[in-house]
Amino acid sequence: MESHQPLPTAVEALARLQQGNERFVQGRARFPTVQKEILAELAKGQRPYATILGCSDSRVPPELVFDASFGELFVIRVAGNVLGPAILGTLQYAGAHLKTPLFVVLGHEGCGAVEAAIGTHFHAAQHRSRIELLLEQITPALAGLDVSQPPETLLQQAVEANVRHTVASLRATPEAQAREQEGLMQLVGAVYELQTGRVRFLAPDAQSA
């Protein structure tokens, strides 16, 4: 791996993720195994080109979805791709020390955490206490959604709203603002489609909800 070369720009990093997801969708993924030489090189240190905040859902493994190998992605997975102290600390590490040029908040269709938050927010559903704490991170994203829609449509909109909410919360931090303004990093939202395997990157104007 190119541990001594400069990191790609955010635009190049995003193109890499999109090309990797295209190979994955087309069934042309590059990495059936990892060669010993790559492991030996990675033992010297990591230089991931993107940080991914995704969901713990077993159907959305970021490295496979983006056809990315060991050492390429710095990944945080938490149910509902929400924020919290430990996650913000991990993201801060990615920004300050790894300096990944691209940060992706990756939601996915059919997210159980978002579905549970819909239940809590609109139907007063009850959950165990620690799950409630998790869902509290999602419910602010649901304000303004039309609960009279078919449940499938509501969930689809809620998944995207939750990604936008997380992106907006991150973008609101002084650190992210400074790094984005200096062109040191880009922050994008995306939604993974369960059936097609495709990652749909959200348009920039749709991210600042």
Ligand SMILES: [Zn+2]
């Ligand atoms: Zn999920």
